[in-house]
Amino acid sequence: MSRCKVKAAKLRAVRKKVRPRQVGQRRYLDRIPSDKFWQQPLATLSSVTPAQCCQAVFLLAAGGVLAVAVMPRDAKTLLVNYGARKAQTSPTDTPPRDVSDRGRLLSLIDTITSWTQVPHSWFGAFYVVSLACSVFWLVQYLGDGAVLRFVASRQAAVQQPPATSGQVALGWFMMFLQGGRRVFEHLTIIKPSKSTMWVVHWLLGLLFYLSISVSVWVEGSDDAQSLIKMAVALPAFLFAWVNQYRCHKHLAGLKKYSVPEGGMFDHYICPHYTCECLLYLSMAIATAPRGVWCNRTLICALIFVAVNLGVTASGTRKWYAEKFGIGAVANKWNMIPFVF
Ligand SMILES: NC(=O)c1ccc[n+]([C@@H]2O[C@H](COP(=O)([O-])OP(=O)(O)OC[C@H]3O[C@@H](n4cnc5c(N)ncnc54)[C@H](OP(=O)(O)O)[C@@H]3O)[C@@H](O)[C@H]2O)c1
DSSP states (O other): OOHHHHHHHHHHHHHHHHHHHHHHHHHHHHHHHHHHHHHHHHHHHHTOOHHHHHHHHHHHHHHHHHHHHTSOHHHHHHHHOOTHHHHHHOTTTSOOOOHHHHOHHHHHHHHHHHHTEEEGGGHHHHHHHHHHHHHHHHHHHHTTOHHHHHHHHHHHTTSSSOSOSHHHHHHHHHHHHHHHHHHHHHHHTOOOOOOEEEHHHHHHHHHHHHHHHHHHHHTOOOOTTHHHHHHHHHHHHHHHHHHHHHHHHHHHTSOSSOOOOSGGGGTBSOHHHHHHHHHHHHHHHHTOOTTOSSOHHHHHHHHHHHHHHHHHHHHHHHHHHHHHOGGGTTTOBSSSTTTO
């Protein structure tokens, strides 16, 4: 065989060997565009910080509540009203109407929400969860736990310095105090009642308290202005904390149901909601990182709380006005002085 023929034979052999791999490579290359399609969102998701996760939970939840709040009145009543407000408008209290009269969608919402009611007293679970989370994060902090280290290091990768200051301790303590007081209230002053809420409210509440337990410390930082922030925030927190307790005690002592009067109830329909907003505003100031006056994650929590309770407070005003007359709500703010 001539040299040329040998070379040509070797070349053919090499091509034969290479071809299958080339096909394999092509198949692999064919897959790259679709991998790239997923790579971008996956990379974006994996770069989301714990604080951003909490912010997303609060803002999406607030958006969901707002979306329900702008629904037609009947649907809104079924989805939003709970507790004392719902007791008056429960589907079982109102005479059944013709399906075509109410609309099929509304009847479906009615059926689903009435099948999935849970007791209003299940609110107590929020505060047990909140308290349990506070204790969990304390144990993690003291024992240099892996969960806290993981969350803090994910946050520290984009935000310096990591969460280790007195502000963090104060934020944690505020949440611990709030959870502790609410558990105490449920054990001692809140009276049992037959009023109910939609299970989705309950699940949303649990999600809120799980997220807030991380939010109070995740953005913390060592900060020269931290003392000023804490000095402003602590009295506001204590004012709201004490007055919310007074409101709950007053409500618990009322005949079911009557118009609450005296103290903050002379100026507000739902002063306990006013206090709730002030509690989270003061926590947002107390735990604000360097260079800003509010903690962004807790401001997102405050937006959710204000939207959620704002919708409920406006339902409470309507309920009082219908049940006790317009005089019962005259000259009172729903929740936020000079605004709402
Ligand atoms: N962070 C959040 O997103 C969030 C959300 C919701 C609530 N909260 C907080 O949780 C606390 C309780 O909220 P809530 O919405 O359950 O308050 P609520 O509906 O006003 O009920 C509080 C308690 O007072 C009773 N009550 C209410 N109005 C009454 C009246 N006119 N006469 C007699 N009893 C009355 C209720 O009885 P029934 O049990 O019979 O209804 C219930 O036991 C508030 O401080 C609020 O700020 C926070």
